[in-house]
Amino acid sequence: MDTKDFIDFGKATIDFVANYVETLREKNVLPDVEPRYLFNLLPEKAPQKPESWQEVLKDVERCILPGMTHWISPHFHAFYPTANSYPAIVGDILGNSLSCMGLSWIASPACTELEMIMMNWLGKLLGLPKQFLSSNEGFGGGVIQGSASEITLICLIAAREQTTLSTKQLHPELDEAIIKTKLVAYASDQSNSSVERGGLLASVPIRLLPTDDKCALRSETLLKAIKEDLKKGLIPCCVIANLGTTGTCAFDNLVELGPICEEYNMWLHIDAAYAGAAFACPEYRHFMSGIEYADSFNVNAHKWLKDSRKLVEACSVDRIYLKHDKQGVIPDYRNWQIPLGRRFRSLKVWFVLRTYGVEGIQQHIRHDIQLAEMFENYVKSDSRFELVTERSLSLVCFRMKGDNQLTQELINRLTARRKIYIIAATYREKLIARFVIGSRLCREEDVTFAWDEITSQATEILRSVTPPLEEGSEESLKTRLWQNQKV
Amino acid sequence: MDTKDFIDFGKATIDFVANYVETLREKNVLPDVEPRYLFNLLPEKAPQKPESWQEVLKDVERCILPGMTHWISPHFHAFYPTANSYPAIVGDILGNSLSCMGLSWIASPACTELEMIMMNWLGKLLGLPKQFLSSNEGFGGGVIQGSASEITLICLIAAREQTTLSTKQLHPELDEAIIKTKLVAYASDQSNSSVERGGLLASVPIRLLPTDDKCALRSETLLKAIKEDLKKGLIPCCVIANLGTTGTCAFDNLVELGPICEEYNMWLHIDAAYAGAAFACPEYRHFMSGIEYADSFNVNAHKWLKDSRKLVEACSVDRIYLKHDKQGVIPDYRNWQIPLGRRFRSLKVWFVLRTYGVEGIQQHIRHDIQLAEMFENYVKSDSRFELVTERSLSLVCFRMKGDNQLTQELINRLTARRKIYIIAATYREKLIARFVIGSRLCREEDVTFAWDEITSQATEILRSVTPPLEEGSEESLKTRLWQNQKV
Numbered sequence: 001m002d003t004k005d006f007i008d009f010g011k012a013t014i015d016f017v018a019n020y021v022e023t024l025r026e027k028n029v030l031p032d033v034e035p036r037y038l039f040n041l042l043p044e045k046a047p048q049k050p051e052s053w054q055e056v057l058k059d060v061e062r063c064i065l066p067g068m069t070h071w072i073s074p075h076f077h078a079f080y081p082t083a084n085s086y087p088a089i090v091g092d093i094l095g096n097s098l099s100c101m102g103l104s105w106i107a108s109p110a111c112t113e114l115e116m117i118m119m120n121w122l123g124k125l126l127g128l129p130k131q132f133l134s135s136n137e138g139f140g141g142g143v144i145q146g147s148a149s150e151i152t153l154i155c156l157i158a159a160r161e162q163t164t165l166s167t168k169q170l171h172p173e174l175d176e177a178i179i180k181t182k183l184v185a186y187a188s189d190q191s192n193s194s195v196e197r198g199g200l201l202a203s204v205p206i207r208l209l210p211t212d213d214k215c216a217l218r219s220e221t222l223l224k225a226i227k228e229d230l231k232k233g234l235i236p237c238c239v240i241a242n243l244g245t246t247g248t249c250a251f252d253n254l255v256e257l258g259p260i261c262e263e264y265n266m267w268l269h270i271d272a273a274y275a276g277a278a279f280a281c282p283e284y285r286h287f288m289s290g291i292e293y294a295d296s297f298n299v300n301a302h303k304w305l306k307d308s309r310k311l312v313e314a315c316s317v318d319r320i321y322l323k324h325d326k327q328g329v330i331p332d333y334r335n336w337q338i339p340l341g342r343r344f345r346s347l348k349v350w351f352v353l354r355t356y357g358v359e360g361i362q363q364h365i366r367h368d369i370q371l372a373e374m375f376e377n378y379v380k381s382d383s384r385f386e387l388v389t390e391r392s393l394s395l396v397c398f399r400m401k402g403d404n405q406l407t408q409e410l411i412n413r414l415t416a417r418r419k420i421y422i423i424a425a426t427y428r429e430k431l432i433a434r435f436v437i438g439s440r441l442c443r444e445e446d447v448t449f450a451w452d453e454i455t456s457q458a459t460e461i462l463r464s465v466t467p468p469l470e471e472g473s474e475e476s477l478k479t480r481l482w483q484n485q486k487v
Numbered sequence: 488m489d490t491k492d493f494i495d496f497g498k499a500t501i502d503f504v505a506n507y508v509e510t511l512r513e514k515n516v517l518p519d520v521e522p523r524y525l526f527n528l529l530p531e532k533a534p535q536k537p538e539s540w541q542e543v544l545k546d547v548e549r550c551i552l553p554g555m556t557h558w559i560s561p562h563f564h565a566f567y568p569t570a571n572s573y574p575a576i577v578g579d580i581l582g583n584s585l586s587c588m589g590l591s592w593i594a595s596p597a598c599t600e601l602e603m604i605m606m607n608w609l610g611k612l613l614g615l616p617k618q619f620l621s622s623n624e625g626f627g628g629g630v631i632q633g634s635a636s637e638i639t640l641i642c643l644i645a646a647r648e649q650t651t652l653s654t655k656q657l658h659p660e661l662d663e664a665i666i667k668t669k670l671v672a673y674a675s676d677q678s679n680s681s682v683e684r685g686g687l688l689a690s691v692p693i694r695l696l697p698t699d700d701k702c703a704l705r706s707e708t709l710l711k712a713i714k715e716d717l718k719k720g721l722i723p724c725c726v727i728a729n730l731g732t733t734g735t736c737a738f739d740n741l742v743e744l745g746p747i748c749e750e751y752n753m754w755l756h757i758d759a760a761y762a763g764a765a766f767a768c769p770e771y772r773h774f775m776s777g778i779e780y781a782d783s784f785n786v787n788a789h790k791w792l793k794d795s796r797k798l799v800e801a802c803s804v805d806r807i808y809l810k811h812d813k814q815g816v817i818p819d820y821r822n823w824q825i826p827l828g829r830r831f832r833s834l835k836v837w838f839v840l841r842t843y844g845v846e847g848i849q850q851h852i853r854h855d856i857q858l859a860e861m862f863e864n865y866v867k868s869d870s871r872f873e874l875v876t877e878r879s880l881s882l883v884c885f886r887m888k889g890d891n892q893l894t895q896e897l898i899n900r901l902t903a904r905r906k907i908y909i910i911a912a913t914y915r916e917k918l919i920a921r922f923v924i925g926s927r928l929c930r931e932e933d934v935t936f937a938w939d940e941i942t943s944q945a946t947e948i949l950r951s952v953t954p955p956l957e958e959g960s961e962e963s964l965k966t967r968l969w970q971n972q973k974v
């Protein structure tokens with residue numbers, strides 16, 4: 001493909017994307033395909049001769065779009081939002097084109113430095129304490145990683161190595177490999193699956209501790225676990241605290257947990273993958289009280305460290321082909337992560353922060369939360385439903401009143417109808433439905449659309465489980481109550 | 488940013504990229520900046536109000552380009568090539584715009600299925616045995632991972648869990664944590680740094696074994712190490728073999744190593760990060776004889792497994808919000824990798840394979856190798872230089888004849904002059920210079936340009952270390968020989 005073809009193909013794709021976004025509201029959010037649908041549409045092997053880009057783009061429309069779950073659709077209320085905005089898309093065109101691997105400073109100075117500066121911008125935007133920022137004095141700083149899972153894993157590994165080393169110093173007679181078999185880490189039972197998985201991968205068992213009625217991990221629970229484990233001869237090494245759990249967006253109490261980590265010399269990692277972005281608005285920063293106790297902090301796709309040296313010590317392996325003469329003066333980010341190579345991802349952050357501005361970001365977050373409030377009010381106004389936990393940021397956890405089975409049936413029906421996408425979670429044996437404002441395209445009309453869809457299905461479900469009306473009977477009143485949207 | 492602005496910004500960026508690529512040949516490949524240069528050019532925090540995209544794009548030119556090491560420049564001969572082509576850039580515009588997280592099939596069927604099909608296309612293109620491909624019968628298949636380092640790590644973890652389990656079955660009296668302290672893995676001392684690092688991260692020590700004079704790991708060396716370790720009570724669990732090492736692009740002998748792995752029930756992982764792509768040309772497939780013994784195979788940014796169940800068993804953690812009713816029918820790729828989320832990266836592969844075609848890919852590989860042959864011949868024709876190992880694919884390892892210090896000086900001068908970028912490696916205590924054909928833009932004139940630059944610097948170096956000529960003396964002849972480019 002020559003440069004002229006690239007220009008035509010690239011611009012046609014920009015138009016394709018613009019059209020995709022503008023027409024997304026009209027599409028079902030979930031696809032109507034069976035497993036292996038695409039195997040029937042595409043050939044079994046690559047073509048021998050080159051094909052034109054026009055044919056390829058036509059096939060995106062024909063083969064790919066029908067199999068998409070549209071994450072940026074205004075009707076997507078599942079999981080948590082994916083990162084997506086126009087300036088981010090354009091930023092990545094440039095990142096992909098410059099196509100450098102920022103594995104060391106010399107391998108692309110701009111790539112390393114823009115990341116340092118962007119992580120500082122973002123840290124300041126979120127109001128993180130100074131020791132998390134990159135400066136000439138300290139060893140703090142941020143780094144963009146591939147995913148929150150990688151971050152959890154790498155912090156667990158750093159904690160594992162740190163505790164092994166400090167235990168070895170206290171007990172030189174112990175074998176390091178044996179020390180490692182005794183390590184234990186803690187998180188709440190509300191943690192994301194990546195936390196448990198990180199423990200499996202790092203070979204550090206994680207005790208998932210029970211939470212209070214707001215799904216938060218509290219000091220007495222943690223202390224009790226630590227003392228039990230110490231009695232068994234185990235060595236506590238790490239606490240992974242949540243600011244905004246996946247299930248119900250609950251916040252652990254850092255002011256309580258922090259001093260315990262300090263006392264027992266444990267690494268405190270904060271997983272704020274979703275909720276961290278809300279700290280851009282000062283009115284939500286009280287959720288991170290106690291952040292100064294943390295060793296590391298993660299918000300979607302980025303993270304900060306208070307002392308990067310600990311990570312570098314755990315992971316650093318040098319080869320002559322990676323050496324350069326400015327080493328030590330400036331971070332070689334490869335030592336802060338699992339991969340060796342790294343893309344120029346900070347361009348995305350730069351483009352977004354500049355074209356939104358701080359006020360634009362704050363406005364976006366406040367808008368999403370207002371829409372979630374609107375949905376919350378809908379739920380409160382309909383006696384067939386109940387809120388399970390308080391709304392937290394842009395997540396509303398609700399269910400059909402008092403009934404797991406009806407709630408499951410509701411989610412199943414909504415999924416089968418494919419018009420909106422919400423998913424289930426559990427909260428103290430209760431099955432709940434999670435409604436997230438997931439798309440930057442979401443407007444009031446979309447919340448109303450979702451609520452109409454939910455209530456119409458609730459009505460159908462209740463009709464099928466309740467006996468036919470007998471006029472004048474007491475039963476009929478009760479049934480009518482269930483079937484009406486508002487009472 | 489509204490859709491109209493996105494279209495304008497996107498198209499302006501496409502033009503920017505086209506211009507960048509077209510003018511790249513004229514630019515120095517290495518930047519002329521000192522650490523923290525960018526801190527002087529950018530403000531300390533994000534702007535309060537939105538800025539226009541025009542200002543942002545202007546700053547890319549002003550602040551970013553001067554700090555770039557241009558990886559796709561035709562004068563980039565360091566490391567190994569980065570993935571970059573026009574259709575890949577456009578494929579990623581689409582992937583970023585659809586912006587789905589393919590963490591399970593239902594989370595985006597098209598994302599999972601296109602990846603399965605593309606990995607099959609690629610597997611067939613490279614001539615991998617059938618058991619590595621995804622089919623209705625077997626458990627093989629490919630997956631796109633973030634980096635070769637992640638793949639090595641995840642295979643080491645799978646091997647660790649597999650061996651622990653099988654040892655536990657044979658010796659139920661042993662504690663699993665204790666078994667893990669006895670595991671050991673093997674690789675050659677020519678392995679990429681990511682292998683040693685994977686061992687640190689997975690907490691499985693890796694013995695780096697010596698190689699033969701072609702930098703290949705051989706059976707007698709491996710067998711000796713295994714027997715020594717068994718005698719010490721250790722448990723061998725994994726061999727990571729190289730097809731194309733980072734230093735000299737050497738190939739381990741799979742036909743020898745495979746049966747040993749089988750006999751001792753060890754996971755055999757193949758790291759063919761760079762050289763794997765050459766197997767698209769049948770004339771290079773003899774390098775992978777014995778591939779059928781492998782459990783897993785990695786080529787840049789992709790990998791294949793013979794039995795995916797082993798990986799899923801090692802890494803799988805389920806939560807209710809990840810469940811869907813097609814589970815088990817089709818892969819949920821999140822269990823094949825470290826992160827939970829995953830981008831729609833197979834679009835890039837699809838766009839590249841279709842617009843190049845098999846023949847286009849083969850032509851590209853053969854062209855690169857021809858250029859490396861051209862450089863090899865230049866080296867052979869100049870008695871001031873020597874080839875250190877045979878040229879392997881598009882990598883030529885050479886040095887100033889018999890001298891580490893002169894070779895280091897040459898690399899230092901070339902780096903300081905910033906016109907071409909080559910890096911050092913070591914081979915049996917010898918310092919060597921690695922010359923890679925790294926850019927798809929590279930043409931014959933660029934190889935000549937690089938050679939002229941290298942020889943002009945060699946001449947300068949030798950002039951400064953040799954005494955001034957005394958006419959008629961024997962010494963002068965020898966010196967002239969050193970100073971002439973061709974003899």
